[in-house]
Amino acid sequence: MASAVKVAVLGATGLGGAIAAQLLHRHPGFELAHVTARAEAGQRLDEVHPRTRVPLALEPYDADRHGGVDAAIVAYPHAAAAPVVAELRERGVRVVDLSADFRLRDRGIYEDWYGEHKAPQLFGQGVYGLPELTREAVKTAGLVANPGCYPTATLLGLAPLARAGLIGDAIVDAKSGVSGAGRGAKDFVSADENVSPYKIEGHRHTPEIEQELAALGNDVTITFMPHLLPLNQGELVSCYVTLTRDATEDELTELYDDAYAREPFVELRRGPVGVQEVRDTNYCRISYVMDPRTGRLIVFSALDNLWKGAASQAVQNLNLMFGRPEGEGL
Incomplete structure (x- = not known):
């Protein structure tokens, strides 16, 4: 796996994050380097979600430690995701964000529905990650906003x-x-x-x-x-x-x-x-x-709302971002 793309899943104990970690753990082109959680830190992911069969220990998020990967799937709620995405992007990490923080392109509409944006410097920079509609833009993106x-x-x-x-x-x-x-x-x-x-x-x-x-x-x-x-x-x-x-x-x-x-x-x-x-x-x-x-x-x-509606679509986007076959690992 020396040449594999190293990926972290942040928020891996949520339902979507756990499936994303499961898919990445068995993916032939990606190395699942880190899985993070707050309340469950110290436990293994397969202890929290046995179906994942992911034996990695859950760690509390640390920007410096987890910013050393090639890519990350951020599975945080809206508002909580934006500042973490900003920290990762500052470190050159390519991100697929599962929250709503970067899906909308009109700042006023975002604030009407979600409140103040927590990383305004990045607002509007996410590529909407529905591959069947935006495939070419996803391929070169540094930040992909995974659709709902x-x-x-x-x-x-x-x-x-x-x-x-x-x-x-x-x-x-x-x-x-x-x-x-x-x-x-x-x-x-x-x-x-x-x-x-x-x-x-x-x-x-x-x-x-x-x-x-x-x-x-x-x-x-x-x-x-x-x-x-x-x-x-x-x-x-x-x-x-x-x-x-x-x-x-x-x-x-x-x-x-x-x-x-x-x-x-x-x-x-x-x-x-x-x-x-x-x-x-x-x-x-x-x-x-x-x-x-x-x-x-x-x-x-x-x-499936947790797969194509969240986790597996995130992996589909990662495949495109790193030049992998689009269906690899899926």
Whole structure:
């Protein structure tokens, strides 16, 4: 492993961080050099998360010690991530950040949704890391802002339409397992035998989705409503789209085939798609159907919120950043 790229995972006891460490530990081109945590420092990661099979000891974060790597995945919450990312970038470390701190490009919008930014000197410098849409920019980036799980599913589902300027209005009905809320998620008793919406006054992923749709050429205001499902992992997004004009089945097929026929981690299907089909994978499954009665196009997008929605997409981005085969280790 002497020539391998050395990578640290900061915040490795969170659900996304643990999976990122698991993937990197067995990756043929990366060496998992450090895993950090605060409360669990001194324990091994495989004692906290046995499924990872990562025997490394968890260490408290130290900028000088952990800034000596080639790359880092930062799995901290928003606001907590930004100053750590800044310290790493000062030391020349290439970073994939799982928080929302560098996803938005409008400072005012960020502050409206998240409050004061903790590394203003870096604001706007992150490349939005959705490889299927921003692959070339990711390859040369020093800082990649890993998308949220809901935006990943939504944008992959809607991107072919956005590029063609076909989205007049969209209602995004999103459903995720409880792991989407992290280790502090609702307990089983609260979630079992129940489905409920949350953040009904406005979810923070909304401006992220609108920003990236606009970047694709389709400036649109969406309605986004998340729901909590009694599942451990998994996410299904159903998008109800009012088109700007009539579109034939052949045109829609061409749009989606052109976008994804050569994408290794997007699977186009006919009929329903479900979360079990993509669990513990980096795949996103997409299907769509036209409702002739209303004239709406309904797009379904399923992925694993902890994998393609977080950790495995971070590794996919790292592969691109260091010239590795994009699917290596995934």
